[in-house]
Amino acid sequence: MLSILTLISRVLGLIREMTKAALLGTSALSDAFSVAFMIPNLFRRLFAEGSISVAFIPTFKEFLLEGNKEKIRDFLSSILTFLSFFVSLTVALGVLAAPFVVKLFNMEEYSETVFLTRMMFPFLAFISIAAFFQGILNSVRIFTPAGFAPILLNVATILCAYLLSPFMKNPARAMAVGILIGGFLEAAIQFPFVLRQGFRFSFTSLKKALSNPGTKAVLRLIGPTIIGMAAYQLNDLVSTALAGHAGPGVVSSLQYSLRLQELILGVFAVSIGTVLLPDLAESAKTSRWDMYNRRLIGAMDIIALITIPITFLCLSQGETLIRLLFQTRNFDSQSVALTLSAFRFHIPGLFFIALNRILAPAFYAQSDSKSPTLAGILSFVVNIILAAALVRPMKGAGVALALSTASAVNTILLLVFLRRNPNIAVGKALRSALVYTLKLAVFSCIAAVPLHFLNPLLLGYFSGRGRFISYGIPFIVSTIIFAAIGILLLVITKDKQAKAVAGMFKRKRN
Template structure:
């Protein structure tokens, strides 16, 4: 399956996931608004979610996927099955222990990630209770990450990409049917998290059975003595630190946000959710497809294929990332008003969320690019370099916070994350070039010139159309029609301008 076809499959399913996610967030915003209770939920959910990204989807996949590709290339089928079983055994034990410790240490964890919440004892107690209830979510999602890695390595990208839809459906059903049944309605969202975890794991187990993989636990002692498992653990050590640096930045920013008044954590969460659209549709999709391909090319010593895959991914990032950044910047108020404004989510909430979206949009190209550039190192089993770049990015983010937060409040936190991502991605790209790992293929100057001109034309048109429009004052049906028309028109204008400048669809096909 080609890079474009694979990425298109994932992007299509990811789009469906994001659409259900938008429906989910629209309902949550309308039912719950931006309050101390929603802040408590998002703080509590961020803890297991952060560990999921750190422990499962982050460090684990970065270490496991290249090793699994190598085992598939060099060992018989029985050796691959034994390796997967041994990794499952060690991973399941580890996440069980982490889940138990998280439940016990919930008050300390809430204080660490959102110290400002301690000023409101009721919100702090609620966040602690929600954390204890939802913390086992990491166990479900770690095992989901294992199954997804196996499926992706077998080039079965569809099911892992579709699985997040189940979590969104769980949220939608819980919001509509359970919220009114709790004395504190926000507990319905916690039930949705655990229910979604169970559904996602069940789907992945079914997917593995379809390809004849039946994971079963083995002796922990034997699993730890497996040389390939030890190599995964060795690779995970620096990867944990690298991903941990990024998660530490999120933790620090959440803590700062908790001191900025009720609603700040929720506003940032909705802005982040909106930014996940382009990040997931392109960055995550391409990164998921690229890592196994890059790993296999490196294992075979095929440097030409490795370079071509990476170059192709970077061109797609520029093609979509640059106009998406400009578009989100200029349509932030329109999008937030259309998606989230309602009975409990006021025009003021719209305004505060929109300025956070603008902050993130400044660094969107870095947020997307990082999903493509980092796998170039992971595929070579080089985890240390991304770790060093991530640490530098953390320092940059916090230095920017010192200046941006006093002037821009929570929007300054979004801006620092965006700019930090640009620094991180740019640093890694420079290193790839200096080490001779990546060499840009011909045609980059012409491609960037076309993209820049088309993006400027599109941006100017979007700005002109919105002059004097107060999106929060419009009825929802008018907001919906206006936003959908604006986005569709911008896309047509952008690609039309590209075509007029000589760009053709064949230009995005790999060499």
């Protein structure tokens, strides 16, 4: 269910990017919106998703296992108070510091970028409270409201872009209004479900909030993570700043490329990681390491089953896909070329980024935030060195290649650090993942060969019949052929993971 809702959300997110492409293209104003939204979004990942996954859920799980309702209420009240104070302070400082931060990006539309940044910074407050509600619900294995919430964000942004653009200075400001409304709705939609579970909390004094044992435990876990997450966010900031110096449109082309990558990540990797964390946390707290290992190995194999074939399909059909989704009057052939050059180097990193979304919760479940933090810092160093070296000769493609390489380094480091716990069967998991990945890569190559010869014929036949027919039908036909060959190979070899996934859907129907 979470994957289905996330699929809807990511498709709507893609439509949101298509809306931006139609209204702004890869213009300087598009770059301005991309940077302005990225800045509060970076803090969101630090205060919202990062904190909730790293510290809140494992700590809250301990309170739930203890079962003392009074302690649970005090803990939730303390976290709400601390989070509200800290995020409000950050929003105020962000609004004041916007002119200085935006200067780092060398934006053509400097004044408009500052205005949009200030306009969207309160989004951080809404989304942080939404993440707090999500953490409560996920801890008791309720995932649907959190899966539905981002749908509202995307719908609000799309509607505001079209409905408010005629009444505002530019479409970027209309989309910014949609971001704020959507952030508020993300929090509002989850609150009734929290109350329905019987959880009650209120604001308390900041002194009482900081003295709560649960808050102290969360802060101890978050401490190292803030450094690692800050390095990760700085990663994005520096990469974007480097891309901003590579020429107009490069920042936007990277954002469009990442949106395609995140569509796949969000549907599968994020969903699996979200559901996996509470299970791993409970297994670790109760020392059920056999269950822990089975869950982790199964998740890694499923990630390979999903991401490896999609990577090969995207490498084969990248240009067709980009033209289908984004090409308009404002998103011309030059925009397609810019986005494609980044996408070809972003998509090989898909497998490693997805694995990182699975491996990081394996540490958080053990209340270990230091290991993924160290891995994040080291991979950040690799990314920035490579991006700085490659951005001049390769422009956006160099920044994308640096990110993919750094993601692979991060995966290797996480696996090395995971070996420190003798209860975790890292060797078995790694052998399983490597053999299975190689098998899927071979199958994907075989499935992609016919597309190399068929795709030009399909594009030629349907050319000149409108964007959705000219590129949509060739893409759908190529995808069906690729999937059919891949599934046939899996059936012939009696693939266990594919059989398990098919069995799961069969049970759901029954």
